[in-house]
Amino acid sequence: MSEQKAPIVIKRVRKKAGGHHGGAWKIAYADFVTAMMAFFLLMWLLGSTTKGDLEGIAEYFKTPLKVAMQGGSGSGDSSSVIKGGGTDLTRKSGQIQRGQTQAEKKTYNLKAAQAEIERIEAAKLRDLKKRLEVAIDANPTLKQFKRQLLIDITSEGLRIQIVDEQNRPMFNLASAELQPYTKVILHDIAQVLNGVDNRISLSGHTDATPYASGERGYSNWELSADRANASRRELIAGGLAESKMLRVVGLASSVPFNNAGPHDPVNRRISIIVMNKRTEDAITKEASGVNVADADAARDELDKAGAPK
Numbered sequence: 092m093s094e095q096k097a098p099i100v101i102k103r104v105r106k107k108a109g110g111h112h113g114g115a116w117k118i119a120y121a122d123f124v125t126a127m128m129a130f131f132l133l134m135w136l137l138g139s140t141t142k143g144d145l146e147g148i149a150e151y152f153k154t155p156l157k158v159a160m161q162g163g164s165g166s167g168d169s170s171s172v173i174k175g176g177g178t179d180l181t182r183k184s185g186q187i188q189r190g191q192t193q194a195e196k197k198t199y200n201l202k203a204a205q206a207e208i209e210r211i212e213a214a215k216l217r218d219l220k221k222r223l224e225v226a227i228d229a230n231p232t233l234k235q236f237k238r239q240l241l242i243d244i245t246s247e248g249l250r251i252q253i254v255d256e257q258n259r260p261m262f263n264l265a266s267a268e269l270q271p272y273t274k275v276i277l278h279d280i281a282q283v284l285n286g287v288d289n290r291i292s293l294s295g296h297t298d299a300t301p302y303a304s305g306e307r308g309y310s311n312w313e314l315s316a317d318r319a320n321a322s323r324r325e326l327i328a329g330g331l332a333e334s335k336m337l338r339v340v341g342l343a344s345s346v347p348f349n350n351a352g353p354h355d356p357v358n359r360r361i362s363i364i365v366m367n368k369r370t371e372d373a374i375t376k377e378a379s380g381v382n383v384a385d386a387d388a389a390r391d392e393l394d395k396a397g398a399p400k
Contacts, residue, residue: 322361
């Protein structure tokens, strides 16, 4: 009888490299990093938020659910950080809900503000007057013409008048050509006028002596306007900014300096006015002409009448 051999059993052991849970640590690490980011973000917010905002946030989380959903007195329905009373200090508990109190109305006294502006402006013009007087006394050339330089403050602003004397006219006879010393006066005045923001009005005046051709030809009106423009050119040549000049007019003999003597040489003069804000606004408004509404109304009337446009 033959001997039977026992079967040979071979066991194979498979080494596992972690199986399905091999990446679990990555998820845990990601959660940890996310938590740390949230933590550092919270720390940054707490560090960059003001104390008042932090108190407001704290008050918000103290608000009862009923107050948050339905409104009413609570500890978080006001921006005030005062505990208990909120905007109404007479209350012992809770706060006033927004909308229950009226906002404080701010009122402005426009007349008082306008008066204060005019007071400051008048002080600046008085200071300019003193500076001009000092400049005249300090300048030998201007000082010898001091009697012909009249400076005063009027309702329109600071007025500087350069007047003729019997033997010392500013212009050639019946001409708009300036005398050399008149140019010097205007150049020195221009330097001082540039020191203020106010704009300038310039007017020319003559005496009542008429031209031989009368008012129909070249008259005192044209002469006064030409002299005013000649003075304007010299002021600009002396350094005055062109934008400061607002008005240049010739008034002939209509506004005499000496009412009792219409032929007095003192009536021949150049008047420079450093205008205050009120006068400047009045001139600007007057020069602006018809407003758009009036122009449209006039155009409608012309259309109704069938007039040519």
